[in-house]
Amino acid sequence: MLEARMQQADVLKKVVDAIKDLVQDCNFDCNDAGIALQAMDNSHVALVSMMLKADAFAPFRCDRNIALGINLSSLTKVLRAAQSNDELVIKAEDAPDVVSLTFESAEQDRISEYDIKLMDIDQEHLGIPETDYAATVKLPCAEFQRICRDLSALSESVTIECAKDGVKFSCQGDIGAGSVNLRSRQDVDKPENDVIIDLSEPVALTFSLKYLVNFCKASGLSKHVKLCLSAEVPLLVQYELLNQSHLRFYLAPKIGDEE
Numbered sequence: 001m002l003e004a005r006m007q008q009a010d011v012l013k014k015v016v017d018a019i020k021d022l023v024q025d026c027n028f029d030c031n032d033a034g035i036a037l038q039a040m041d042n043s044h045v046a047l048v049s050m051m052l053k054a055d056a057f058a059p060f061r062c063d064r065n066i067a068l069g070i071n072l073s074s075l076t077k078v079l080r081a082a083q084s085n086d087e088l089v090i091k092a093e094d095a096p097d098v099v100s101l102t103f104e105s106a107e108q109d110r111i112s113e114y115d116i117k118l119m120d121i122d123q124e125h126l127g128i129p130e131t132d133y134a135a136t137v138k139l140p141c142a143e144f145q146r147i148c149r150d151l152s153a154l155s156e157s158v159t160i161e162c163a164k165d166g167v168k169f170s171c172q173g174d175i176g177a178g179s180v181n182l183r184s185r186q187d188v189d190k191p192e193n194d195v196i197i198d199l200s201e202p203v204a205l206t207f208s209l210k211y212l213v214n215f216c217k218a219s220g221l222s223k224h225v226k227l228c229l230s231a232e233v234p235l236l237v238q239y240e241l242l243n244q245s246h247l248r249f250y251l252a253p254k255i256g257d258e259e
Contacts, residue, residue: 002030002066002092004057009088009103011056011221013079015247018218019048020072022211027121028068030092034060034245039123046211047234047250049128055243066092068099069121078114128250133228133236134203135162138196139182141219141239144227147180148216152209154178157254161204162229167197171209192223203229205253212237215249 006012019026019039026039034053040046054060082088082103089102098115105111147169151158155173170179187193218239219225228236234250241247 001061001063001094002068002090002096003059003061004030004035004090005059006052006057006088006090008084009079009082009086010084011241012052012088013082014218014220015050015052015241016072016075016079018215018221018247019050020076021214021217022046022048023072025069025071025119025121027123028070030062030066030068031064032062035090038128045208045252046214047128049248049250050246052241052245053243056241056245064094066094066096067121068092068096069119070099070116071119074116078116081112081114131228131230131233131236132200133233134199134201134230135167135228136198137162137167137227137229138194138224139167139227140193140195141216141222141225143182143195144225145216145219148209148212151178151180152213156209157206158209158212159204159206160227160229160235161202162197162199163202164197164199167195167227194224203231205229205231205235207235207251207253211249211251215251218247218249221247 022041023039026037029036034051037050039048078101085106086103091100096118098117101114103112151169151171154176155171158169158171161168166181166183168179168181182195184197185195215237221241222239226238234252237249239247
């Protein structure tokens, strides 16, 4: 059976909120390493990959591999019942037709229990190749969210250009053009403001802003976001979660005049 206790139900709530507009139904793959999820959006432009490691739960027990097929819209409705500092207990039998979610208040004076019906989802698991990226940019989530939101008012696409001295986000649309330049910076007093660029070669790629704005819904999960770019491979947008867990989005670049 599966039994996993998470100190903050809010983490799963924010993860599901960040991916529910990309993916409707998906399998949560549970094994002794933790709970993982991998799914593509309908247009096959974006892929989401989540790993909540066993260490993110206390206790964590999973006796055998279990795939929990869940409709994310249904899961969102149930997770709305959780208060921000509730603990979450996830339980499922070995051959489950439901998954049980229990929300316990910190003071233990309120326990809410819900069952969600599971679905059979035939989902191919894609191997994501290890990539040595030409450029990796680590920047504050709030900064990335603001850039994507502001530029999406002008255009459907953004070009991300990485050079040694900084990263430039630029767009050209019907009503005008815009750009934001960020220089590398490290602030000893406020490390949450750091912008760190690791570059082996300059790179410039164009991506759909609609998807990037969507990925930014995960901003509440982490202080920083990591962008990894290389020519002709999908952009990796990574949010670090507790205990070396992560939420990753992969987005195919736009090619030539494609809009």
